[in-house]
Amino acid sequence: MFTRRGIRVLGMLTGVAAVGLCAASWSQQAQEFLYGSGPLKPSEFHFTRLAYQGRNGVGIGRRGRWLTDWPEAEEHLLGGVHRLTRIDAGEQGRAVSLMDDELFDYPWLYAVEVGYWYLDETEAARMRDYLLRGGFLIVDDFHGSREWASFVDSMQRVFPDRPIVEIPQADPVMHVLYDLNERVQIPGLGAVMSGVTYERDGTVPHWRGIYDDQGRLMVVMDFNMDLGDAWEHADTPYYPEKYTALAYRYAINYILYSMTH
C-alpha cells in the first residue's frame, strides 16, 4: 500500500529519472531521493529493496510498485532486527536495481508486488548470477493465480530448470532463530479491513522457494501473503498485532538464514 510520503517520493523519482538516468547509476540516484544526499553509514546488513521495471514496459520509477510499503516497512522491521538479533543492520534501507554495479554488494534482496514485475533476459541472467554467487531474494505481496503466473513468467527466465517447491517444515529457514511451526496467512491491510486474510483467489498461503545444488534456499516466496504490510502497519492500531509479530519472526529467520547458509 502507498503512503503519502511514498507517493511524494514517487513523483520526484518520476521527474528526475527521466533526465538523470544516464548520468549516474540508478541506485545512486535512488538512494539520494529516498534517503537524502548525505553519506550513508555502512553496516554489515542492509534491507535492500529490489527496484524492477513493471510489465508492459513500465520502467523503474514510473509506477514504483517496487516501492510499496516504503519506507515504514523497512524502518519498522529494522527496529525489530536491532532489538531482537545481534545483526549490525543499517538504520535505513537501500535500493538497488539488477543492472547496478552495486548489486553484488548487497547479498540480501527484498522484492515486493512481484506479480507486476518483469525481468527481461538480461536482467534474468543477472539475477541468476546474483543468486548463484550466494545472493538471497525474498519476494512478497503477490496474490492469486494471475499474479503467480506473472511472477513465474520472469522467474522461469532466471531459472528455467530449477523447480519452485514448497519449503518443508523441517527446513532450517523455519528454525534458525524462531521455530515457525505455525503456518498462518499474513494478510495485507486492505484484506484485514475487508474482514478476510486473502486477496483475489489467493486463499491458501504458500511458503515456496528455489534451492541451489547444495540444498540451500536462494529464493523465498511469501505467496498469497503481505509481510510488507504487516511490518509497515506495526504501528497501525487496527492491524492485528499477531500478524505483525509473526511477520517479524519470518523476516528475521529469512535474514539469519541468508547470513548463515
Place this chain on the structure above:
Amino acid sequence: MFEWLFKYPRDEFTHGEFVFASTWPQWVLVAAFLAGAVAIVSFLLRRREMGGLKLAAIGALQLAMLALALFILWEPSLVVRSLKAGENAIAVMLDTSESMGFTEGEQTRMQQAQAALGSDALGRLGKDYALRRFVFARDASATEDYSTLPAPGTETALAGSLLQVLRQARTSAVGAVVIVSDGGENAGTLDQEQLAEIASLGVPVHTIGVGREKVPEDLELQEVLAPERTLPGTTLSARVTVRHDGAGVARLKVYDGDKFLASREITLPADGTVTTAFVDFGLQEPGFRDLNFSLDGKEGEAELRNNARATVVEVPQEPSRILYVEGEPRWEYKFMRRALDDDASVRLVSLLRVSPNGFYRQGIDAPQELQKGFPTDAKELFKYDALVIGNVQAAWFTPEQQQMIADFVSERGGSLMMLAGSSGLGDGGWGKSIVGELLPAQLPADGPSFRRERAAVVVTARGSRSPMLRLSDDDAENARLWGSLPELADYQTLGALKPAANSLLNVKIGDRQQPLLVTQLYGRGRSWILATGGTWRWQMGLPVADQRHEAFWRQLARGLVADTPERFQVTARSQGDTVLLRAELRDEAFKPQQGVTVTAVATRQAGEPLTVDLRPSADQPGVFEAEVPAAESGLFSVEALARRGDQTLATTRMAMRHESGRAEYFSVRQNRPLLEQLAQATGGRYWTADQLDGLPEAIRYSAAGVTQQEIRALWNMPALFLVLLLLKAGEWLLRRRWSVV
C-alpha cells in the same frame, strides 16, 4: 726466496711469537728513537733552503733508517713452539666409506688416498713421529696398516669418527690428525656444536681431499622437503634441491607409488651449484602415500642412484575439525561456511550468537555439542584442531576460557585465527587479554581500528610461496590472480608485528600497505590474524565459475589444521641400520601422560614384523623411545598402542621411508668446503692429495702433544740489511739528484 730473505720458513712466522731478545728495556728503544728523531729534524731545519718537500723526503728516509737500526740493536727474535721429534704421535684417518670406491679417470678415490698415504711427505712424518692408523666410515677403528681394508661403510660419520679418535688421544701425546677423505659426511654428525667440541680439544686436524670437486655430467637430488601430513585434495608444495655443475634443464617427476603425480622442468643456472625449486601436486587417497621424486639422468651420467629420493606423506581419513566462534551474523561467516562445505577434509563447527540470548550451531556432530555455548572445559575445547574467533569481544569469554584459548595454542598445539570486526581484535579488547600475548601482532587500543572501507589485497613475497595462498602453480599467473581480486569489504589496522611473525597478505590503503594475514609459531601451535571480515566480496564480486574465494578459504583452513598434533603420535628417524622411534602421549587435556606402557609393531621392508616396548624418556615426560633394527631400505611402518594395565588408552600409526646405505651415492663430489671448515676450525690446513710437501713442516708447529721451545734470531735476516741498504742508497741518490750535501 722467502727463506733466503727471512732465514726461516713461512710457517715459523705463522706459528712463532715475536719478541725482542735484548735485555735493554723497550722504553729505552722508544727514547733513543725520539732523541735521534729530534736530532735529525733539528739538523734538517738548518737547511731550509732545500725546500719543504725535499727536507721531508730526506727526513723520512733518515728516520726510517734510524728506526731500523734501533730495531736490529734490540735483537728481534721469534719464539717457536714445535713438536718434539720421537715423542709424539700423529693420527692418520682413512675414509673407507663406499663413496671412496667411485672411479675417477683410471683411479678410484681409495687408490688416490693410498697414493697420498704412500707419498714422501707421509714418509717423513713417519720418521719424526709415531703414526697411529685408523680407518673410519660410521665409526673409527685402529688398524696396523692400510694393506687390508674393511668392507666399504654405508655411511660416513666424519665428525663422530674424529671425536672418537681425539678422545682416545687425550691420554697420549697426539700432535695432529691427518684425515684422508672425500668429505662425504652423511650421518648428520657435523653441526656447529660438534665442530666447537672438536676445536676445543686443541689438536690440529689436517685434511687431505680426494675426489673431483666438480662433476659436470652428474645431477644430484640433494634434498626433498615435503610436509609429513596433508589433507586430501590439498595442493602440496615440495621443495627440491638439485646439485649440479653447469647450466642446463633438469626434469623432475613425482610419483605416488607407481602413479604419476606431477613433473616440472628446473632451469639450472651456470653460476650456481645448488638450485632450489618447488613442485606442486595434490594427494587424494587417504593413507600413507609413498612419494618418489626422480630427476631424469643426463647424458653420460654414471651415477643415477643419486637422482632419486623418496618420502612418505600421511593423508588422514578423518576430517579435521575447526571451531568457529562468531559474535554476530555476518556475510563472512556465511561465505566461509559455503567455501568449506564441499571440502571433505575439514569440518567447520560454528557457534554463532544470533541474538542476545541465542546461539545458532552448525556442523555439530551431536545435539549436545556446544549446547551451552563456548566450552568451559579444556577437554571439550581441545577436541578441535583449530579455533577461529570472529567479531567477539574478549570480555564475552571468562578469564578461564581466555586461558583455555591460550593453552589451546601453546599446550594443545592447535591453530588460533582471529578475524577482524567492530568487536574483534583491538576493538574487542583482545590486545589487553592473555590471548593478545600469543597473537602475531600488537593490537592498538587507542580508538576504533575497524573500518568498513574497501581495500585491495596484496600478496607478499613470502605469501606468494606459501602453498596456502597458491592460486596457480605458475608464479606470474598466481600474481595476476591475486592482483585482480575485488576489493575487501573492510579491514582492521594492526600494531607492530611481533619479532617472529610474518605477513603473508597485505592490504593496500592509499599508497601504503599494512599486514592483513599474519602468523607466528607460539608454543606447540600457531597463531594467525586475518585483519578483515570482508573476503566475501571476492565471492559476490566474481563469476560463479571463479573459485578463488573457495580456494583461499579451503587452503587456509587446511593450513590451520595441517600441523596440529594428535594426542598420541609416533615419529621415526633413520640412523644407519636402525630406526629411532619416539612416541608422545598426552591425555585429553594434552598434559603428558606417564605410568603407561607403549608398545609398537614395526613392519620393515624385509623380515617379520617386530614388536618392541618403548621405554619412557628420562628427561621428557610423556615421551617414549625405542630403537628398531632395519637393515633394508624401504617403507617402514609402525602401529603403536598405549596401555595402562589392561586398558587401551590410544592407538596410532605412522610410516616413513627408511634409507639405509643409500647415503653414499650422494657423495659424488668431494666436499671440499667441509674439509676446509674442519681444518680451519682446529688450526690445521686443507691439502690436495698431490701437493703434500709442506705437510710435515705444517704439522711440526702443533701446540698439541709434547713440544719444545726454540728462539730464532731475526736481527741478521738479509731482508733487514737489504732494506737498510736501500734506504741509504735512496737518500744518496736523492741528494745527488737535488745536488745537496
